[in-house]
Amino acid sequence: MKWTIHTNDSVLNEQHDYLAAGVWHQPVVSGFSKEMDDQMKGGLTDLIKEGDVETKLKQVTVLPTMGALAAKRVLFTGLGKEADLTFEDLRESFGALGKTLKKKKVSTLAIALDSFKGKDFDATDVAQAFIEGITLAMYEFEGYKKKSNVPDVPLDEVKIYTQGDAQEIEAALEVGLALAEGTNEARTLVNMPSNLLTSVKMAEYAIEMAKRHDFEIEVLGKEEIEEMGMGALLAVNQGSEIPPRMIVMKHQATDKWEDVLALVGKGITFDTGGYSIKPKDGIVGMKADMGGAAAVLGAMEIIGRLKPEQNVMAVIAATDNMISHKAFKPDDVITSMSGKTIEVLNTDAEGRLVLADAVTYAKQHGADYLVDVATLTGGVIVALGLDKTGALTNNEALFEKVLEASVEAGEFIWQLPYTEGDRKRVRNSPVADLNNSPGRDGHALFAGAFIGEFTGGTPWVHLDIAGTATTKSAHLLGPAGGTGAMARTLALLSEQFVLERTEK
Numbered sequence: 430m431k432w433t434i435h436t437n438d439s440v441l442n443e444q445h446d447y448l449a450a451g452v453w454h455q456p457v458v459s460g461f462s463k464e465m466d467d468q469m470k471g472g473l474t475d476l477i478k479e480g481d482v483e484t485k486l487k488q489v490t491v492l493p494t495m496g497a498l499a500a501k502r503v504l505f506t507g508l509g510k511e512a513d514l515t516f517e518d519l520r521e522s523f524g525a526l527g528k529t530l531k532k533k534k535v536s537t538l539a540i541a542l543d544s545f546k547g548k549d550f551d552a553t554d555v556a557q558a559f560i561e562g563i564t565l566a567m568y569e570f571e572g573y574k575k576k577s578n579v580p581d582v583p584l585d586e587v588k589i590y591t592q593g594d595a596q597e598i599e600a601a602l603e604v605g606l607a608l609a610e611g612t613n614e615a616r617t618l619v620n621m622p623s624n625l626l627t628s629v630k631m632a633e634y635a636i637e638m639a640k641r642h643d644f645e646i647e648v649l650g651k652e653e654i655e656e657m658g659m660g661a662l663l664a665v666n667q668g669s670e671i672p673p674r675m676i677v678m679k680h681q682a683t684d685k686w687e688d689v690l691a692l693v694g695k696g697i698t699f700d701t702g703g704y705s706i707k708p709k710d711g712i713v714g715m716k717a718d719m720g721g722a723a724a725v726l727g728a729m730e731i732i733g734r735l736k737p738e739q740n741v742m743a744v745i746a747a748t749d750n751m752i753s754h755k756a757f758k759p760d761d762v763i764t765s766m767s768g769k770t771i772e773v774l775n776t777d778a779e780g781r782l783v784l785a786d787a788v789t790y791a792k793q794h795g796a797d798y799l800v801d802v803a804t805l806t807g808g809v810i811v812a813l814g815l816d817k818t819g820a821l822t823n824n825e826a827l828f829e830k831v832l833e834a835s836v837e838a839g840e841f842i843w844q845l846p847y848t849e850g851d852r853k854r855v856r857n858s859p860v861a862d863l864n865n866s867p868g869r870d871g872h873a874l875f876a877g878a879f880i881g882e883f884t885g886g887t888p889w890v891h892l893d894i895a896g897t898a899t900t901k902s903a904h905l906l907g908p909a910g911g912t913g914a915m916a917r918t919l920a921l922l923s924e925q926f927v928l929e930r931t932e933k
């Protein structure tokens with residue numbers, strides 16, 4: 430999609446097939462709506478009064494102007510009351526606009542950007558929300574049908590009319606586009622089936638990304654993983670025909686490799702449950718068990734484009750969790766890279782196993798902060814539902830940063846308790862240092878607490894996205910399927926680090 434920014438021209442005097450404008454829910458039209466109303470000789474006021482133009486939040490009206498304005502059609506986007514509008518609302522309003530653009534197959538759009546400016550948002554905020562909202566909303570997974578799911582008429586030109594600073598707006602558009610396209614990349618990875626997105630393919634994808642963004646990359650194959658003693662990742666991979674991969678990518682922003690934020694992702698390309706096999710209803714959809722890896726890769730795509738002044742390392746443990754005569758079994762005792770032994774009580778609690786080795790690797794390679802993201806437990810869905818990511822932490826200050834980033838991204842996170850009781854439960858084994866499944870009561874907490882055993886005091890936040898990585902129904906910012914949850918939060922987290930440093 431290409432855009433042009435017009436700071437001197439009046440949008441109302443030019444001909445456009447589609448013109449997007451924001452409209453407030455207020456007793457008397459004002460601002461840009463007033464200008465339009467004047468040109469229409471009070472026509473807009475009448476249309477609003479009659480309910481033909483909707484002013485309620487996130488409602489879009491397509492209005493043919495029949496010669497009353499230079500533009501052929503106006504896409505009115507309802508913004509509700511100015512005092513109530515949040516950034517999240519604004520982004521979702523643009524989501525609603527994006528859905529309309531897709532439905533109407535709009536290829537060229539003009540937007541009166543300043544008509545969306547509110548008391549809390551200037552033109553640059555609006556520009557970011559606009560590109561982010563429409564790009565997320567218009568996303569479609571291509572699929573594998575003879576005819577692609579992606580519409581044949583994409584939006585390929587946007588003309589932005591504003592009195593704002595062109596350079597600042599350009600920068601805000603780049604940010605919004607990077608955030609949305611990184612998220613969309615994550616969605617695509619989640620939507621791909623595991624026969625096509627294997628651990629090996631995921632590593633190839635990462636290598637391509639690293640080339641694009643000049644990241645340092647290292648992909649560990651099975652032999653290296655064996656040499657390093659990653660017994661937990663190897664155990665999960667044991668039943669598979671496809672070798673495991675440990676994918677490590679670095680965005681180095683300073684001369685020294687210090688103050689490193691490590692993003693650690695669960696990349697189970699398919700989770701059968703292993704010998705603790707999943708029931709037939711629970712197994713469908715387990716191609717999405719690499720949602721954590723997708724979030725990390727999506728975040729790295731954003732980071733690669735925006736290049737924050739923050740050292741970031743991505744570590745992804747990738748394998749499927751299969752059954753065969755070679756597969757690991759309940760009662761097995763395995764030795765993780767850290768040297769800690771683990772009694773396997775449930776082969777379906779595999780995510781925490783691969784993450785144990787990924788976290789250990791990250792620590793050994795200079796991680797000063799750890800954030801792991803994983804579709805880890807059905808328990809988090811029972812606790813928080815399908816629209817909230819569960820979090821655990823050993824460091825409140827780091828959690829605060831993650832929380833701030835999540836608020837900025839519009840992604841809901843809720844902190845769960847991490848207590849001595851939970852730690853005791855994961856340490857309770859007669860034969861090993863740890864067990865991987867202490868019971869079903871509070872198992873979202875035990876799963877997180879298990880990973881905590883490998884953090885060794887490094888500030889750490891765990892994000893369980895089992896509920897949020899996918900969605901069954903379409904929403905204002907995208908279709909059903911992979912959501913790309915946490916890609917934007919993780920990317921914005923790296924910006925939070927920079928912010929904090931500059932504020933010091």
Ligand code: BES
Pocket residue numbers: 700702718775777778779780804805806807808866868872895896
């Ligand atoms: N991949 C699943 C968690 C999951 C469940 C993700 C539903 C997405 C949707 C994970 O590996 C798993 O199987 N967890 C078990 C843990 C149990 C064995 C302690 C679970 O949640 O039931």
Ligand code: ZN
Pocket residue numbers: 700702776777778779780
């Ligand atoms: Zn599992």
Ligand code: ZN
Pocket residue numbers: 697700718777779780804805
């Ligand atoms: Zn799993």
